[in-house]
Amino acid sequence: xxxxxxxxxxxxxxxxxxxxxxxxxxxxxxxxxxxxxxxxxxxxxxxxxxxxxxxxxxxxxxxxxxxxxxxxxxxxxxxxxxxxxxxxxxxxxxxxxxxxxxxxx
Amino acid sequence: xxxxxxxxxxxxxxxxxxxxxxxxxxxxxxxxxxxxxxxxxxxxxxxxxxxxxxxxxxxxxxxxxxxxxxxxxxxxxxxxxxxxxxxxxxxxxxxxxxxxxxxxxxxxxxxxxxxxxxxxxxxxxxxxxxxxxxxxxxxxxxxxxxxxxxxxxxxxxxxxxxxxxxxxxxxxxxxxxxxxxxxxxxxxxxxxxxxxxxxxxxxxxxxxxxxxxxxxxxxxxxxxxxxxxxxxxxxxxxxxxxx
Numbered sequence: 001x002x003x004x005x006x007x008x009x010x011x012x013x014x015x016x017x018x019x020x021x022x023x024x025x026x027x028x029x030x031x032x033x034x035x036x037x038x039x040x041x042x043x044x045x046x047x048x049x050x051x052x053x054x055x056x057x058x059x060x061x062x063x064x065x066x067x068x069x070x071x072x073x074x075x076x077x078x079x080x081x082x083x084x085x086x087x088x089x090x091x092x093x094x095x096x097x098x099x100x101x102x103x104x105x
Numbered sequence: 106x107x108x109x110x111x112x113x114x115x116x117x118x119x120x121x122x123x124x125x126x127x128x129x130x131x132x133x134x135x136x137x138x139x140x141x142x143x144x145x146x147x148x149x150x151x152x153x154x155x156x157x158x159x160x161x162x163x164x165x166x167x168x169x170x171x172x173x174x175x176x177x178x179x180x181x182x183x184x185x186x187x188x189x190x191x192x193x194x195x196x197x198x199x200x201x202x203x204x205x206x207x208x209x210x211x212x213x214x215x216x217x218x219x220x221x222x223x224x225x226x227x228x229x230x231x232x233x234x235x236x237x238x239x240x241x242x243x244x245x246x247x248x249x250x251x252x253x254x255x256x257x258x259x260x261x262x263x264x265x266x267x268x269x270x271x272x273x274x275x276x277x278x279x280x281x282x283x284x285x286x287x288x289x290x291x292x293x294x295x296x297x298x299x300x301x302x303x304x305x306x307x308x309x310x311x312x313x314x315x316x317x318x319x320x321x322x323x324x325x326x327x328x329x330x331x332x333x334x335x336x337x338x339x340x341x342x343x344x345x346x347x348x
Contacts, residue, residue, distance in 0.1 A: 001150065005182060010155045013172050013186045014163035017193035021165075022219040024200015025209065032201045041198045043337065044330055045167065046302045047309030048191055049288040051329035052174050054310035056281035059317045061179045072278025073285060080289045085134070089286050090141050090279050097278025098271050105270075 068100030124238045128229050128245035135166075135225055136253015138283075142169055143261020145280045148273070149177035153262040160258040164251065165223050167287050168192040171326075174280060180323020187327050199227040206230060206239045221247030308333045 001009075024032065032038075057069045072093040079089045139160060146156035151173060159169050168189040175185040200222045207230075209215040221243070230243035268276065291302050309329045316325035 001176070001182070003152070006151060006155055006176075009172065009176070009182045009185050010151070010158050011162075013168070013189040014159055016186065016190050017163045017165055017168050017196070018220065020190065020193040021196040021200055021222040022216065024197040024222060025204050025207070025215050025219045027201075029201045029204070032198060038198065039337075040334065041194055042297055043302065043305045044191055044334070045195060046288065046291050046306040047330045047333040048171065048188060048326065049167065049284050049291075050306035050309040051313035051326045052171055052188070053281050053284045053288060054313045055178050055317065055322075055326055056174055056284060058314060059178060059322070061322055062318050064314065064317055068274055069278045069281055073281050076282035076285050080286060086286050087134075087137055090138075090282055093282030094275035094279040098275035101271055101274030105274075 068097040068104070071100045072097035120234060120238055121241060124229075124233055124242050125245050128242045129249045131225060131229060132246045132249025133253055135250050137257055138166065139254040139257030140261035140264070141279055141283050142166065142173070142254075143258040143263075144265040144268075144276050145170065145177070145261075145283070146173045146258070147262045147265035148276050148280070149173040151176070151262075153259060156258050156262040157255060160255045163189070164220060164254070165193055165196055166254070167195075167224075170280070170283055170287070174284065175323035175326060177280070178322045180326075181321055184321070184323030184327055188323070191327070191330060195224070196222050199223070203227060203230060203243070206236055207243060218243075221251065223247075223250070225250060305333050305337070308336060 053073070057073045058064055058066060075096040076089050076093040079092050084092070142160065143153075143156050146159065146169075147153070151159075159172070163169055163172075171188040171192050172185045175188050200219060203218075203222060207218050209218045226243050226247045229246040230239040233239040233242045265276065288306060290296060292299055292306060296302050312332045313325045313329040316328055320328065
């Protein structure tokens, strides 16, 4: 992707996300507080974040790949279950991924 | 008359400093995560200026991670922007909740307040004991996170440029872990209907993986959300009818 396209992605995404925030403070509450809207907003993040976790951990382009990232994710899950702070979770996951890379690479 | 007034103001001063302390503490902690975002953005091919523009203008962590996550998976522009916007719809609902509390007068103030409507500022503002402290919490949390998030984005972006192959492998593991950390609280604690959230999450992950070999990178993420949404539709209709 060229730098120009990347800039377009960054700017369109950034302005779009800002407008979504501004809309919340600007539109009448009744427009947004409908059962189906709240329902969608409540569950979209879980579906999207889980899809992103899966794709980030097990894909490379169009191929499914299993490597150190899965070990990193498992370590992150254990750390989260033990209520480790966010930054500790990331450091442990990174260390696990790097370790697998060193051992297998 | 003066006695109760003094008492009220004394209580409110200590409440105020406690609210400020909590807000700044949370803001500083959250601001640190910007390092992970800056590094992920660099890994996805974004320049430091592009990463900083995202943190400064988009300023909503999950959407930012989603955009660079789709890009680094080889996804196209539409899928990257689409994922960010889908996650950004959360903030619209937060805005509706915050509007009566913040009551921004005039467009400049509304435009300024809107910029800081995110998970953390909403949580802190809504949790505050009264409206005045809610505003203090909103602005203090927003300011601290905004500052920390942007500074650490630059640090992460510049730091990632000098990474070797092993450090790159570490970063590859950090990004999915960051998504998992964002997802986790929705599946466990106070989240509404955590059992449904877990089913939704599992559905999203499975659909995305199954579609990965067949659709352009990044598109499977959007399709996973659509598929899970369609699967949940009958229940939504039922909920609407009873409402």
